[in-house]
Amino acid sequence: MERKAIVIGASGQIGSELVLALRKKIGISNVVSCDIKEPKSSSILKDGAFELLDVIDGEALKKVVKKHEITEVYLLAALLSATAEKNPMFAWKLNMEGLFNVLNLAKDGLVNKIFWPSSIAVFGPTSPKEDTPQKTIMEPSTVYGISKLAGERWCEYYYSQYGVDVRSLRYPGLISYKSMPGGGTTDYAVDIFYKAKKGEVFSCFLSEDTALPMMYMKDAMAATLNLMEAPAESLTIRSSYNVSSLSFTPSQLSNAIRHIKPDFKISYAPDFRQKIADSWPASIDDSKAKEDWGWEPKYDLESVVAEMLDKIEVD
Numbered sequence: 001m002e003r004k005a006i007v008i009g010a011s012g013q014i015g016s017e018l019v020l021a022l023r024k025k026i027g028i029s030n031v032v033s034c035d036i037k038e039p040k041s042s043s044i045l046k047d048g049a050f051e052l053l054d055v056i057d058g059e060a061l062k063k064v065v066k067k068h069e070i071t072e073v074y075l076l077a078a079l080l081s082a083t084a085e086k087n088p089m090f091a092w093k094l095n096m097e098g099l100f101n102v103l104n105l106a107k108d109g110l111v112n113k114i115f116w117p118s119s120i121a122v123f124g125p126t127s128p129k130e131d132t133p134q135k136t137i138m139e140p141s142t143v144y145g146i147s148k149l150a151g152e153r154w155c156e157y158y159y160s161q162y163g164v165d166v167r168s169l170r171y172p173g174l175i176s177y178k179s180m181p182g183g184g185t186t187d188y189a190v191d192i193f194y195k196a197k198k199g200e201v202f203s204c205f206l207s208e209d210t211a212l213p214m215m216y217m218k219d220a221m222a223a224t225l226n227l228m229e230a231p232a233e234s235l236t237i238r239s240s241y242n243v244s245s246l247s248f249t250p251s252q253l254s255n256a257i258r259h260i261k262p263d264f265k266i267s268y269a270p271d272f273r274q275k276i277a278d279s280w281p282a283s284i285d286d287s288k289a290k291e292d293w294g295w296e297p298k299y300d301l302e303s304v305v306a307e308m309l310d311k312i313e314v315d
């Protein structure tokens with residue numbers, strides 16, 4: 001059967017890159033991008049079909065899915081950790097209702113596969129901090145983490161009760177030169193490169209020794225596409241897979257930047273996001289993902305820093 005995908009939240013950090021990666025893989029005409037905001041006229045999203053849509057509107061979503069005869073849905077529309085803390089009720093509504101609308105499309109037989117991202121935010125202050133296992137104590141203390149953990153439970157429920165083929169990754173902080181993050185606690189790890197490239201001092205909103213799991217976007221795209229192509233029978237996790245690649249502190253990242261830009265300077269002014277970061281793991285055990293569908297990241301800290309500083313464009 002021909003694959004026809006829709007990416008919901010296509011203008012966001014992950015969505016904009018996923019549209020490109022999917023179009024490269026299955027063809028421009030087989031990937032519909034969709035967002036609550038019209039893309040800029042210069043946007044590459046304009047190269048293929050685009051639908052203006054609020055994922056909370058389940059009926060409108062159903063119409064679009066039927067119109068384009070969609071077979072797989074990638075749901076990226078969500079509020080991230082820092083923004084969600086400022087608007088908890090809306091974060092809960094968007095993150096949960098969006099997921100239910102998509103899960104129900106599959107339950108009703110309209111689509112046959114779903115990708116939904118979870119996050120390292122499902123873990124909390126009582127989870128093991130180092131090499132956090134796939135299955136462990138999970139008591140998230142952020143609204144975002146609570147919505148992701150609830151979402152994971154619903155994904156597993158829809159799989160076991162209704163046979164819905166939903167697949168998920170617990171993304172760490174993602175680093176890319178093509179798209180900007182928005183509203184996350186790990187965003188500093190992208191912002192820092194813009195300041196370094198401009199030759200400006202970077203003021204970091206996390207303390208120098210805050211270690212967090214991170215991943216280069218190219219690895220994240222490979223993980224997403226590989227998981228979606230893995231044979232269903234090889235998948236033993238239907239909540240969400242731990243995936244790991246890098247783990248570093250702001251101080252380690254700035255030292256790596258200084259290998260290329262020796263004059264780079266960083267200062268520290270931790271804000272409310274410090275508490276969020278302190279509740280999350282420092283590193284993740286992803287042996288299940290490796291075992292089940294052959295996950296293997298390619299980028300280390302040095303190669304990420306070199307490519308970021310080479311590729312990002314500043315004015």
Ligand code: AKB
Pocket residue numbers: 080081082118119120121144171172173174183184185186187
């Ligand atoms: C965030 O910081 O909120 C996200 C995430 C780790 O899910 N990047």
